[in-house]
């Protein structure tokens with residue numbers, strides 16, 4: 075059990091690290107392709123394409139980690155005025171809603187990946203990229219998000235602080 | 243389903259989810275799952291929604307924002323930012339609220355090089371809000387001007403959104419871009435007046451600490467060592483754009499690189515600062531882009547269900563005087579802008595609004611500026627304006643949405659005032675293009 | 680019968696207007712039998728997601744470029760590289776064959792190839808030079824990338840086109856980040872690019888590949904009368920749109936020339952080499968992509984024959 079837990083954390087943080095590397099890659103790729111172009115040479119179209127894909131990958135790869143960090147903003151209209159007991163119930167209910175939504179998206183995301191493989195779909199841009207290589211992050215990311223929201227349903231801690239603002 | 247039922251159904255879903263404290267991105271996703279299931283034919287609707295989200299995120303248009311965030315974070319975490327603010331503080335002496343003015347001037351300058359409201363807000367917000375709070379400014383004095391000038395990015399050229407609007411509406415692109423300059427500067431002027439009034443009404447809003455008079459030679463030294471280097475990064479980026487070395491979207495990457503180089507030169511680049519900067523930029527990017535993922539699909543659902551089209555058709559179906567028609571169109575843009583993403587709104591409204599504007603005898607370039615202003619305002623209108631969430635992401639811990647909302651309102655009123663001024667003096671928008679052509 | 684439809688581009692584009700004309704014709708002739716409800720354009724479903732939406736039945740019909748689903752139906756390159764138009768390909772059965780392929784590979788019915796025969800040209804800011812043999816000289820050309828012609832440009836000229844988001848192209852041309860782009864013979868002025876582009880290179884190459892796809896299950900559920908009306912009107916519109924746009928292309932090119940656009944015409948063998956290169960690169964791409972599918976190269980030669988007047 076301890077190993078499973080540690081492996082899970084490694085996956086969660088590893089995905090966030092990958093997202094961070096992709097963010098830095100955005101800068102590197104744009105600078106390189108502009109400089110190469112201005113030297114009169116031909117930058118590969120992969121530079122451009124990789125930035126577009128990186129936007130998609132990094133958003134989904136980092137999203138579960140951000141749930142754990144409580145970094146997804148919400149409006150504290152109701153949560154800041156409720157007494158602690160009511161807040162406890164509401165907050166766990168909201169987290170459960172998030173689990174359901176992420177669960178549905180993970181399940182349908184998996185369907186989408188299988189469909190992409192079955193149909194051998196390609197994403198058609200400067201290159202033809204097999205679609206499943208991209209959509210595969212849907213089931214992974216939304217599953218992990220469901221687990222992370224799940225921790226706020228049953229865990230010791232709840233999602234909402236009851237105070238206005240994010241506590242860091 | 244009638245359009246008004248569809249509209250009420252989708253909007254109440256999103257509003258209820260948000261009101262109970264669902265994270266904004268998840269509120270959109272939840273509304274999308276239900277909406278897609280209902281309007282797009284069950285399970286396949288959700289596959290479609292995931293496909294749409296992929297399409298919305300994997301777009302180069304989104305690349306500048308993380309890069310501007312990275313630039314702002316690096317500037318702040320390496321201590322370069324603090325040096326510059328110290329210097330400005332000392333140079334400006336006793337002017338109350340001086341850093342707020344600096345925000346407007348800096349934000350306006352930055353808007354001229356960025357075409358992205360989100361990028362501009364993210365950069366200025368991560369750069370200035372923590373620093374100004376540390377110096378004893380009330381939050382509204384930092385957050386308000388930044389939200390205001392963030393919106394200027396799409397009015398003052400270069401602006402990708404203005405180019406797209408002109409293309410869709412078949413208006414002269416050059417004229418529309420140039421037409422934005424004077425209204426943009428006027429708006430910046432209104433912002434400065436707002437700060438002046440705020441510091442008069444509430445002297446506690448900005449710190450009023452005494453500073454030792456600084457001798458001229460020391461002032462010159464401050465300018466050269468603390469202000470010029472960062473200024474030169476800005477100048478270099480603008481130059482790179484003007485000479486065609488890089489496009490406006492690409493310039494952001496050079497901004498981030500420029501700050502890294504600067505930090506190495508001033509020996510304040512540490513591994514820790516780099517690490518914190520990337521983490522900070524990543525957090526806000528993730529937060530904002532998961533919202534983009536959700537809201538782009540939500541916009542499409544509003545379109546697909548016929549809700550937004552119905553609203554547009556209904557609002558323009560009355561036989562009103564030109565001025566009332568203008569206000570009706572303006573109101574529709576504001577309503578849609580609260581829930582939808584800007585490019586979708588333009589594609590929906592332009593085919594109906596521009597022919598109508600022409601029939602009403604409006605100057606189309608002038609009308610284009612009014613449309614851009616409406617989009618800009620809706621981008622920072624409570625409760626759902628995306629800029630407000632970006633600000634929440636970059637503002638210091640403990641900043642509430644309510645503080646952000648109330649900081650935004652005076653600056654939204656400024657934009658409204660500008661619209662009124664444009665109605666009374668259309669030449670504010672039309673004069674410059676007519677001079678140059 | 681009710682049919683929900685989307686179109687790939689905003690209504691300001693001439694191609695969308697042509698589709699809306701088709702919709703009007705169907706709705707007029709099909710009154711009481713079949714009606715097309717246009718749900719909207721890319722603001723309703725993103726343009727690259729529209730083909731999948733039809734395939735999955737989220738909408739029944741889409742007016743879109745076959746290039747957007749080239750991974751599924753690589754045979755679309757037969758249209759891209761065509762030196763004729765839909766009138767020709769309809770008469771000799773080329774479009775019927777393409778329809779069969781669409782049904783088998785994609786589960787969609789290919790109703791018609793609209794706005795065909797409109798070709799592309801290269802447009803440049805600075806006067807392009809030609810070498811001793813009359814070939815186009817690429818040194819100094821910075822070409823905007825476009826999936827439709829990238830293969831041609833890479834093969835023929837050995838150059839890597841520059842990728843830019845569409846919204847950046849105006850600024851990029853203004854500042855010279857790119858100084859050349861391909862575009863169809865129609866619509867350059869609508870984008871205002873004519874302000875910066877001063878030269879057109881002839882001959883023109885390729886054809887647009889806009890067309891209407893219908894979800895196959897939906898198509899099979901339609902009454903025979905509805906099917907007949909749709910197909911009839913589509914075939915008429917194939918002809919009408921090809922003829923109208925050919926006329927419009929002439930008008931717009933003349934207008935650009937009157938406004939000062941200069942024309943650089945490649946002559947004789949060099950022109951032939953240019954045109955051949957455009958076609959060969961595209962056929963090569965089609966062959967490569969077709970080989971990756973179970974159907975393989977079965978229809979390769981037939982398609983080339985039926986879509987070209989050789």
Ligand code: NA
Pocket residue numbers: 353354355356357358394395396397398399400401
């Ligand atoms: Na701008």
Ligand code: NA
Pocket residue numbers: 389390391393618619622653654657
């Ligand atoms: Na504003």
